[in-house]
Amino acid sequence: MDFLTTNAPILIVAIPLVAAFIIPLLGQKGDGVRNGFTLTIFGLTSFLVAVLAVNVHDVGIRIYAFGAAAADLAVPQGFIVPVRIIFEVDAMSMFMGIIVTTVTLAALIYSLHFLKGQTGQARFYSLMMLLYVGMMGLAFTGDMFNLFVFLEIASISGAALAAYRTNLADAVEGGFKYIVISAISALLVLFAIGILYSEYNVLSIAAIAHFIQYTHLDMIALGLLGAAFAMKLAGVPLHMWAPDTYTVAPAGSTPMILAASYMSMYALYRVTFTIYGGFIDTGAIGWAVIIVGLLSMFVGVMMAVHQTDIKRMMAYHAISQGGYMLLGLGVGLAVIANPAALEAYGRDAMNGGIFHIINHVFYKALLFMAAEAIFFRIGTRDTNKMGGLARNMKWTTGFYIIGALAIAGIPPFNGFASKLLIYESVLKFNPILAIVAMFVSLVTLASFAKVFYSAFTGPPMPAHKEVKEVPKSMIVGMSILAVLIIFFGLFPGLIVDTIVAPATNALISHASYINAVMGAVP
């Protein structure tokens, strides 16, 4: 057990990676063997994530240095800078890791029945494992160049998954847009890494944060990193790829590509709070994040209202809800140099923003899965052609109702808790922002109610009178998320104290992140 706890950061990333290469070999023996193997490996990985989460909650920051004489020996004997590749797991990394693991578990169980009849199924599961490895590596990395490598792994796997149904023309187009945007953004990240390396001659995040002086070149690097991560997380005005890609991705891969966007958001926060955190004394960087958040909220929901394709509407809502997270963290970033304001409302804003990440990923994944369930039975995503589905697809209707009420912020579901935190704290910062946020929430509820009335109630369409409910594995996958949504909604205080507040502390106190690697080096 001690062995598992010490080596957990690398086993979580290495075991699914090896499994991704074994799955095509096993797939030649049969579907059941392959599915059983995938679920076993993923169960083991989820157990390791739970072990590591408990450990990080008790101990604080965990380090893993590759190839050293001991796992936590980040700076070798006689050196003053860390020269090895390091994984550094703090509370914010663990928070994102928990989100990604839960969504992947639900998506895997959901996809078991969905792919019957498709060719190349072994590659689908391999790609899902590779996407999981990319996202967890992005969460755990303590090294700027490893951030680039895992970002590219996640992008390539995500694009291949989005274009999986190559017999449809629009699927390949959605995947192509995703890979083009990801390639350009990753090259900009590499350029910024080159600039930072040329100045300070170290690559690990803690060491750069220790040595950084805020020169002009560093500001250029921050601008490049901000633009690159804004492209990846679909913030307006760089959001054009998101509706196309989220619409065409099959089965359980849409929640995972969604989670990959929020891992890019985590990378943005890691860079701004940890590396540049000591130099933010005006509110300029915070206001930049707030403005991108406001634009995303507003443009996302306005474009979503008049969509007829159900998944495209949900994709625009994903852009809009991403704006809430940027708003919350942006307010925290704007007041980070001001201790009085930070204690009054900055921490609550950051708690609200971070809590909203996990809430949003859960209810958006549930909504996407419900929409794909409808597509599985009917074969169309156009809401004008759907009607009266509530008679025959009771479980799917129930899950859609849970998701829609959660996204609109109705108690007792989890959206209410995080949105209330954001409203209260942002109101004290600047009232106009809170008013825009509440207006966006109203329009969100309106658009989901419109789709509910047209698709689920009313007389059934003559072509679809005989639809049945979706298979059991899909219902099990969706119900995992629904149970978590209701649980988070009923006990928000418990969740905030256990996993959200430590994450906020980890982001604000960048000194502890640096000291974990550099020791007490002056």
Next chain:
Amino acid sequence: MLTKIVRTVANQLILFILIFGLYVIAHGHLTPGGGFQGGAVVVSGIVMLLVAFNSKELKKSIRERVLSVMESTGALVFAALAFAGLGTVFFYNFLVGSPIFGDIPPTGPNPGNLWTGGYIPIMNYAVGLKVIAGLSAVVLALALFASGEEMEE
């Protein structure tokens, strides 16, 4: 299919390209080179064969099942070597000082001893195998795809 001269020359040259590629892979820990670079040289030789002969002709000689097994073998050897050091830390170079590739290299400029490096030369071979199999599968699949066929599953 190009003319008989091109085909004959390609048949003779592929041997030298293969030897040079394997040399670059094997000496990766001493001179510039290594797994990916040597693998790319060998794949450029295969692209030369693809241009000289038809892609359909080449598909008869290079079977897709062999490429898939080669690729997985390369990946699993690399992963096994990385996991084998888990007694200390992941990726620990446990072969330094042991009888396999275990000599300690002298410092400063020296003529280069091939038997040094720990598990790095073995990882070079594994990565080179994987790159040869992977890139030639990609190149072969693109050529077949553009000419209208598919590779078998």
Next chain:
Amino acid sequence: MQSVPANFPFLASALLIGIAFYIILFKRNLIKLIMGIAMLASGVNLFIVALGYRAGGNAPIYTNVPPGPMVLSVPQALTLTSIVINVAVLALMLTMVIHIYRHTGDVDSEKSRKLKG
């Protein structure tokens, strides 16, 4: 080599990145878009290798190297990794363009779009 300014590799890299952004933003053919991304990758790789240069340095290997200072070796490793990743990305993009051509018969980005709004 006194007539070549010391910043020449950085100027070349900036020129490559500038041309690449022009191609990506203003050209409509999908194959040209892929070429633009390859050119952007070349520009960034050149930038990273060029920033490791130290005046009068030799190659960073020990086999039969003349004595003296060496250039930095970490940027060369970063560039190799970046080249490998870009090979995979370009292969994926080319395959997708072949699929798009098969479905819509055109590689012009205005005429082969299906998802709008």
